[in-house]
Amino acid sequence: MRRSAAPSQLQGNPFKKLKFIPPGRSNPSPNEENTKMSPDVKLFEVVASKNTFLQLQNNPRICSSNLPTEGSAREINHGHNYSGKHCPEASVMATLDPPHTVHSAPKEITVPKGQEEEEPDSQVKYFSVVWCKASKKKHKKWEGDAVLIVKGKSLILKDLEGKDIGRGIAYKFKELENLEEGHRVMIGGKEVEVMGIISPDDFNSGRCFQLGGGSPAISSSSEAAKKCFSNPFKSVCKPSSKENRPNGFQDCKPRHDPHVPNSLVMSRPDSNQQWMFSKNRFPVVDVVIDPHLVYHLRPHQKEGIVFLYECVMGMRVNGRCGAILADEMGLGKTLQCISLIWTLQCQGPYGGKPVIKKTLIVTPGSLVNNWKKEFQKWLGSERIKIFPVDQDHKVEEFTKSPFYSVLIISYEMLLRSLDQIKNVKFDLLICDEGHRLKNSAIKTTTALISLSCEKRVILTGTPVQNDLQEFFALIDFVNPGILGSLSSYRKIYEEPIIISRQPSASEEEKELGEKRAAELTCLTGLFILRRTQEVINKYLPPKIENVVFCRPGPLQVELYRKLLNSQAVRFCLQGLLGSSPHLICIGALKKLCNHPCLLFNSIKEKEYSSTWDGNEERSLYEGLVDVFPADYNPLMFTEEESGKLQVLLKLLAVIHELRPTEKVVLVSNYTQTLNILQEVCKRHGYTYTRLDGQTPISQRQQIVDCFNSKYSSDFIFLLSSKAGGVGLNLIGGSHLILYDIDWNPATDIQAMSRVWRDGQKHPVHIYRLLTTGTIEEKIYQRQISKQDLSEAVVDLTKTSEHIQFSVEELKNLFTLHESSHCVTHDLLDCECTRDKDGTGGSLEKFPNSRNCQLGPHHQKSNSLKPLSMSQLKQWKHFSGDHLNLTDPFLERIRENVSFFFQNITNQSTAI
Numbered sequence: 001m002r003r004s005a006a007p008s009q010l011q012g013n014p015f016k017k018l019k020f021i022p023p024g025r026s027n028p029s030p031n032e033e034n035t036k037m038s039p040d041v042k043l044f045e046v047v048a049s050k051n052t053f054l055q056l057q058n059n060p061r062i063c064s065s066n067l068p069t070e071g072s073a074r075e076i077n078h079g080h081n082y083s084g085k086h087c088p089e090a091s092v093m094a095t096l097d098p099p100h101t102v103h104s105a106p107k108e109i110t111v112p113k114g115q116e117e118e119e120p121d122s123q124v125k126y127f128s129v130v131w132c133k134a135s136k137k138k139h140k141k142w143e144g145d146a147v148l149i150v151k152g153k154s155l156i157l158k159d160l161e162g163k164d165i166g167r168g169i170a171y172k173f174k175e176l177e178n179l180e181e182g183h184r185v186m187i188g189g190k191e192v193e194v195m196g197i198i199s200p201d202d203f204n205s206g207r208c209f210q211l212g213g214g215s216p217a218i219s220s221s222s223e224a225a226k227k228c229f230s231n232p233f234k235s236v237c238k239p240s241s242k243e244n245r246p247n248g249f250q251d252c253k254p255r256h257d258p259h260v261p262n263s264l265v266m267s268r269p270d271s272n273q274q275w276m277f278s279k280n281r282f283p284v285v286d287v288v289i290d291p292h293l294v295y296h297l298r299p300h301q302k303e304g305i306v307f308l309y310e311c312v313m314g315m316r317v318n319g320r321c322g323a324i325l326a327d328e329m330g331l332g333k334t335l336q337c338i339s340l341i342w343t344l345q346c347q348g349p350y351g352g353k354p355v356i357k358k359t360l361i362v363t364p365g366s367l368v369n370n371w372k373k374e375f376q377k378w379l380g381s382e383r384i385k386i387f388p389v390d391q392d393h394k395v396e397e398f399t400k401s402p403f404y405s406v407l408i409i410s411y412e413m414l415l416r417s418l419d420q421i422k423n424v425k426f427d428l429l430i431c432d433e434g435h436r437l438k439n440s441a442i443k444t445t446t447a448l449i450s451l452s453c454e455k456r457v458i459l460t461g462t463p464v465q466n467d468l469q470e471f472f473a474l475i476d477f478v479n480p481g482i483l484g485s486l487s488s489y490r491k492i493y494e495e496p497i498i499i500s501r502q503p504s505a506s507e508e509e510k511e512l513g514e515k516r517a518a519e520l521t522c523l524t525g526l527f528i529l530r531r532t533q534e535v536i537n538k539y540l541p542p543k544i545e546n547v548v549f550c551r552p553g554p555l556q557v558e559l560y561r562k563l564l565n566s567q568a569v570r571f572c573l574q575g576l577l578g579s580s581p582h583l584i585c586i587g588a589l590k591k592l593c594n595h596p597c598l599l600f601n602s603i604k605e606k607e608y609s610s611t612w613d614g615n616e617e618r619s620l621y622e623g624l625v626d627v628f629p630a631d632y633n634p635l636m637f638t639e640e641e642s643g644k645l646q647v648l649l650k651l652l653a654v655i656h657e658l659r660p661t662e663k664v665v666l667v668s669n670y671t672q673t674l675n676i677l678q679e680v681c682k683r684h685g686y687t688y689t690r691l692d693g694q695t696p697i698s699q700r701q702q703i704v705d706c707f708n709s710k711y712s713s714d715f716i717f718l719l720s721s722k723a724g725g726v727g728l729n730l731i732g733g734s735h736l737i738l739y740d741i742d743w744n745p746a747t748d749i750q751a752m753s754r755v756w757r758d759g760q761k762h763p764v765h766i767y768r769l770l771t772t773g774t775i776e777e778k779i780y781q782r783q784i785s786k787q788d789l790s791e792a793v794v795d796l797t798k799t800s801e802h803i804q805f806s807v808e809e810l811k812n813l814f815t816l817h818e819s820s821h822c823v824t825h826d827l828l829d830c831e832c833t834r835d836k837d838g839t840g841g842s843l844e845k846f847p848n849s850r851n852c853q854l855g856p857h858h859q860k861s862n863s864l865k866p867l868s869m870s871q872l873k874q875w876k877h878f879s880g881d882h883l884n885l886t887d888p889f890l891e892r893i894r895e896n897v898s899f900f901f902q903n904i905t906n907q908s909t910a911i
C-alpha cells in the first residue's frame with residue numbers, strides 16, 4: 001500500500017517503531033544498558049557500543065527524528081515529545097521508568113485491569129494512528145497523530161491531548177481482531193491508518209499521549225530517555241522560522257552564518273554524541289566562531305580551537321571532555337582558549353543552547369592580569385564579564401554575583417579560596433602553565449581534582465611526554481580514569497616502556513615497549529595537541545641568537561682557582577663529604593661568574609652568621625677574602641671585576657646608541673644579581689623597570705604593559721626568569737640578554753621566548769652570556785649534550801638539586817679551562833679546529849682572524865627545543881679576535897669576548 005506523507009511518517013512514528021526493533025534485540029533492562037554506557041566504561045567498549053548505536057540510528061525507523069517540522073510543531077506532529085520508551089537506546093537512560101514489555105504481536109497484548117470488567121469478553125488493543133477527514137482522494141493528507149483504542153467491536157479515537165475525536169461501534173469483530181499496521185478504518189467521518197501498536201503499559205501510563213507537545217506529564221525520569229532524539233535536523237533552523245524554536249531556547253539558528261567565506265564552523269556531534277550529551281532533543285545547530293575573532297586567528301589557532309572544542313564536547317574520546325594544549329611558547333594558547341570560552345558561552349550544538357556558563361581559569365600569579373588583558377584585547381570589555389582575583393577583588397565577590405562568567409585566579413589564591421570556589425558550578429576549567437599538575441599528590445592538583453567540572457583543559461608550553469608518571473598525572477587530571485588506575489598503568493605501559501629502553505633489553509622487551517609506547521601515544525594523542533614555534537615563524541621578525549663567551553676578569557680567575565683548590569672541592573671530588581656539598585661549590589662558582597662581589601657577600605654573610613656550622617662551606621671560603629683587595633666594598637663593585645658585566649655594559653651602550661628606540665630585557669635567575677644589574681643601570685643613567693619574585697602580583701601586568709608601551713621611557717626590563725618569566729609577553733623589548741645560565745634549558749628557553757613572539761615588530765637579538773672556560777660553559781654543554789642523547793625532561797621545576805653527578809662529571813665541572821677560547825667549541829670536533837693540526841682549543845694557537853663559518857648559518861630553527869651539540873656546530877661561529885665582524889653589536893663587545901656562536905632565524909632584514 002502506498003502511503004502519503006503524514007506528519008508522523010515524515011518524522012517517523014514512534015509507536016510504529018516498536019515493530020522495528022531488530023530481531024534478537026529485546027529491550028534491555030535499564031541497569032544492564034546503563035552499565036554498558038557508563039561514562040567510566042573503557043574507551044574501547046564505548047567505541048564498540050557506539051557502533052551498535054550508530055547502526056540503530058542509521059535505521060530511519062528506529063529512534064529517528066521526532067523533531068517538529070516547520071509550522072507543525074504543536075498542531076500536527078505531536079511526535080516530538082515522545083518519551084522514547086520503546087527505543088532501545090532511549091530506555092538505556094530511563095532508569096526510573098517502570099519495566100515494560102515490547103509486544104511483537106497483538107496476541108501478546110495483555111488486557112489492562114478494569115477494562116476487563118467493562119467488556120469481559122474482549123481484549124483491548126491500542127494503536128498509534130494518523131487520521132484525516134474521510135475523502136475519496138487517492139493521496140491522503142493526514143492531519144494528525146492519534147491513539148486508537150479497540151475494545152471488542154467498538155473503537156475510540158483520541159487525539160494526543162487525550163480528547164475523544166471519534167467513536168464507532170458495531171464493527172465486525174474479525175476485522176478489528178486482525179487490525180495491524182497499514183490497515184485503514186473509518187470512525188465518525190474520519191479515516192484512520194494504523195501506524196503501530198501501543199503497549200497497554202504506555203497507554204496506561206499516558207506516555208503515548210506525551211507526544212502532544214509539552215505535556216506536563218513528562219516526568220524527570222523520562223528526561224534522560226529523550227536524549228536520543230537530538231538528531232541533526234538542520235532544516236528546522238532556517239533563519240526565518242520562528243515557530244521552531246524549542247521551548248526555553250531563544251533561537252536554534254547558528255549565531256553566526258556558517259556559510260560565509262572564511263567562517264570557522266565547529267564539527268557537528270554525531271548521533272552517539274548527541275545521545276550522550278544532549279539533555280533535550282533539540283536540533284543540532286552549527287557552532288560558528290565569532291568572525292570578529294576568526295579575522296585575527298592564525299591557521300594553527302583555528303585548528304587548535306577546533307581541537308579544543310571537539311575535546312571538551314566529548315567528540316574525540318567518548319564521554320571524556322579533557323584536553324592538553326601543549327603548543328610551544330608564544331603560539332597564542334591564550335587566544336585559542338578565549339575563543340573557546342566565548343564560543344561555548346554563547347553557543348552550543350544542541351538547539352544553540354550555550355554549553356557553559358562559568359569558566360575557571362587558574363594561572364600563575366604573574367599571568368592573572370595578562371589573561372584579563374588578552375580577554376580585553378580580543379573581545380573588548382563588554383562582550384564577556386571576567387573577574388580576575390587580586391588583592392582588591394576577592395573570590396567572594398565573584399561567587400555572589402551572577403554578573404561574571406569567567407573567574408581568573410592564581411594557583412596560590414585557588415588553594416586559599418578553595419571552599420568558596422567549590423560552591424560555584426564551573427563548566428570549564430583551564431589550567432594555564434598546567435605542567436605543575438604533573439604531581440597528583442601536591443595540594444594544587446588535589447584541590448583542582450576536587451572540583452567537579454569535567455571539561456578540563458591544561459595549557460603548557462612544556463612537552464609533557466617525558467616522564468611517564470608525570471605524564472599519567474596530567475592525563476588523569478584532564479580525563480580521569482582514561483588510562484585506568486596508576487597501578488595498572490604502570491604494569492601495562494610504564495614498566496614495559498622503561499624496560500625496553502634499557503641497554504640490556506631483549507628484542508622481545510624492546511618490541512613490547514615500543515608497542516605499548518605507540519599505543520599510549522595513540523590513545524592520548526586524541527586529546528593532546530602540540531605545535532612547534534615553526535608555525536608562527538613566518539609571522540615573526542628575524543631572530544638573531546648569540547652565545548657570547550666572555551673572558552673572565554683577573555679577580556675572577558684568581559678567586560676561581562682558589563675555590564677549586566679549596567678543601568671542600570677536593571673532598572667533594574673524593575666523595576668524602578655528606579649531603580650535596582657539590583651544590584654549595586657550584587653555587588659559589590656561579591656567583592663568582594656573575595660578579596665577585598656576590599661571592600664576597602656570601603663569605604661575609606657566613607662569617608657573621610651565628611647559624612653557620614657547615615664545615616664544607618667554611619672550608620670552601622677559607623682564605624678567599626684575602627684575594628679581594630683589603631678595603632673591598634661590595635657596594636662599590638667595579639664593572640671590570642666581572643667579564644660578563646663588562647660585555648653587558650658595552651652591549652647596552654651600543655644598543656642605546658645604534659637603536660635608541662629599542663628596549664632590552666635583561667634576565668637573571670638571581671635576585672642578588674639583578675640588584676647588581678640594577679645598580680649598573682643607575683650608574684649609567686639607563687632607565688629601567690624590574691619584575692622579580694618580590695613584585696606584587698597586582699603590579700606585574702602594569703609593569704609589563706608599561707614597558708611594552710611605545711610611550712614608555714624604560715630602556716631596560718630587569719627580569720628574574722624563575723620568578724616571573726613564565727607566560728609573560730615582553731614584546732616591547734627587542735634585545736634580550738640572558739646574564740646567567742640555568743641547569744634547566746626550559747628556564748632559559750622560557751625567558752628567551754618572551755620577546756620573540758607575535759606582536760614583535762623589530763628583529764630580535766638574543767644574547768646568552770657565558771664566562772669562558774668556567775662552570776657556565778659546562779652547564780651550557782650539559783644543557784645541549786643531554787638533550788642530544790635523550791629526550792630528557794624539559795621541565796621548569798627541575799633544578800640542580802635533582803641532578804645526579806658522577807665523580808667524573810664533578811671533576812669536569814670543577815675545572816677551569818684558562819687557555820681555551822671556547823671549551824664548547826673544542827668539544828664540537830669542528831673542522832675549523834681539526835685542520836689546524838689538532839691545535840684547536842688552545843687560546844694561543846687558535847687562528848685569530850678566521851671565520852669558521854660552517855654550514856648554513858641561517859639554518860632553520862624548527863622549534864624552541866633545546867639546541868643540540870650537532871645543531872650548534874651548524875651555527876656561524878668565530879673567535880672574538882676575528883676582524884671582519886659584520887654584526888655591529890658584536891663588533892663593539894669583541895674585546896672582552898673570546899668566542900661567538902650566532903644563528904639567524906627568518907633571515908631577511910636581519911641586523
Ligand SMILES: Nc1ncnc2c1ncn2[C@@H]1O[C@H](COP(=O)(O)OP(=O)(O)OP(=O)(O)O)[C@@H](O)[C@H]1O
Pocket residue numbers: 296297298301327328329330331332333334335374377460461726727728729753757758759
Ligand atoms: N593571531 C594573533 N595575532 C596577533 N597576535 C597574537 C595572535 N595570537 C596571539 N597573539 C599574541 O601573541 C602573544 C603570545 O600569546 P600567548 O601569551 O597566548 O602565548 P602562549 O602560547 O600562552 O605562550 P606561553 O607558553 O609563553 O605562555 C600575545 O601577546 C598574544 O596577544
Ligand SMILES: [Mg+2]
Pocket residue numbers: 333334432727
Ligand atoms: Mg601562556
